[in-house]
Amino acid sequence: MVITVPATSANLGPGFDTLGLALNLRNEIEIEKAEYTTIDIYGENAEYLKSLKRNYFVDIFNDIYKNLTGKTDSFSFKFNNKIPLSRGLGSSSAVIVAAITAAYEMAQVPYKKDKIINLALQYEPHPDNITPATLGGFCVAKLKKNRVYFLKKFIPTNLRAIIVIPKKTVSTAKSRSTLKTHYPLKDVVTNVSSTAMITAAFFSEKFDILRNVVEDKIHQENRMKIMPELFRVREIALREGALMSTLSGSGSTFFNLAYKDDAYSIYSSLKDNFKDFDVKILYFDNIGVKVYN
Numbered sequence: 374m375v376i377t378v379p380a381t382s383a384n385l386g387p388g389f390d391t392l393g394l395a396l397n398l399r400n401e402i403e404i405e406k407a408e409y410t411t412i413d414i415y416g417e418n419a420e421y422l423k424s425l426k427r428n429y430f431v432d433i434f435n436d437i438y439k440n441l442t443g444k445t446d447s448f449s450f451k452f453n454n455k456i457p458l459s460r461g462l463g464s465s466s467a468v469i470v471a472a473i474t475a476a477y478e479m480a481q482v483p484y485k486k487d488k489i490i491n492l493a494l495q496y497e498p499h500p501d502n503i504t505p506a507t508l509g510g511f512c513v514a515k516l517k518k519n520r521v522y523f524l525k526k527f528i529p530t531n532l533r534a535i536i537v538i539p540k541k542t543v544s545t546a547k548s549r550s551t552l553k554t555h556y557p558l559k560d561v562v563t564n565v566s567s568t569a570m571i572t573a574a575f576f577s578e579k580f581d582i583l584r585n586v587v588e589d590k591i592h593q594e595n596r597m598k599i600m601p602e603l604f605r606v607r608e609i610a611l612r613e614g615a616l617m618s619t620l621s622g623s624g625s626t627f628f629n630l631a632y633k634d635d636a637y638s639i640y641s642s643l644k645d646n647f648k649d650f651d652v653k654i655l656y657f658d659n660i661g662v663k664v665y666n
């Protein structure tokens with residue numbers, strides 16, 4: 374069995390812990406029943422992941438598989454990772470969503486994607502990466518009494534993401550611990566109105582308005598202080614025609630949204646200006662986690 378899962382960009386600036394979308398940058402995992410457990414890791418951060426005593430995917434897969442079947446079987450796992458770790462591209466959500474889905478498939482227990490999202494919440498307590506990793510597209514997710522409610526919209530093919538990935542990693546847990554716990558009412562209103570506008574723009578496919586309405590007063594400026602170069606990424610991307618330009622998740626990657634006709638000039642300006650960063654143009658993903666038997 375092969376399972377693939379997309380990278381995701383959460384928050385989209387103001388939509389903290391609420392908005393997210395899926396990018397066509399996928400981890401792929403091959404799993405087969407075996408006499409004993411083997412783990413092969415290729416691609417992004419392979420050496421680091423091999424050096425860890427435990428594999429996050431395998432631990433979650435085994436937990437869920439045992440819960441479903443009551444058995445502890447052995448499997449061979451082959452990971453081909455494309456999503457860089459701790460850069461705000463949802464690497465941990467991709468692992469969680471793929472591991473749970475793989476366990477249901479291997480246990481041959483029927484499931485709906487809603488189930489995967491709600492189980493994933495046990496491992497990552499905010500739903501903005503796990504929802505698009507599971508469903509693809511642009512997702513709005515709300516947590517209420519430990520349950521995720523969500524809506525998804527397909528992202529049209531005339532849009533591209535231009536992402537700028539610094540070498541520096543940012544741990545989500547650490548980054549969250551630096552955020553304020555109280556905010557002035559006017560800042561809250563800025564975020565509520567911007568989040569509503571982004572949602573309306575995606576659902577109505579009226580993207581031009583994004584150029585004027587995306588403001589965040591809750592987390593980005595604070596988080597970007599450890600990498601002030603990111604302020605310049607935003608300035609250049611917007612100058613070159615991006616529709617919006619935000620920190621991806623908790624960083625360090627910057628996410629820029631553009632019409633496909635503007636994507637290349639944004640990409641080349643960012644590449645010229647940030648030679649140490651990995652700049653990519655990506656399609657969006659509208660599928661989410663996918664299994665090939």
Ligand SMILES: Nc1ncnc2c1ncn2[C@@H]1O[C@H](COP(=O)(O)OP(=O)(O)OP(=O)(O)O)[C@@H](O)[C@H]1O
Pocket residue numbers: 381383400422428429430454457458459460461462463464465466468502543544545546621622623624
């Ligand atoms: N392919 C992988 N295999 C095993 N463990 C992984 C893999 N990818 C990520 N992880 C685990 O997830 C951790 C990164 O999670 P973290 O939440 O800090 O970053 P992120 O998910 O990439 O960023 P964000 O949540 O802001 O988008 C890694 O340190 C590692 O423990």
Ligand SMILES: N[C@@H](CCO)C(=O)O
Pocket residue numbers: 383384389390391499501502545549622623
């Ligand atoms: N909403 C989360 C996304 C990162 O996983 C945050 O900003 O911390």
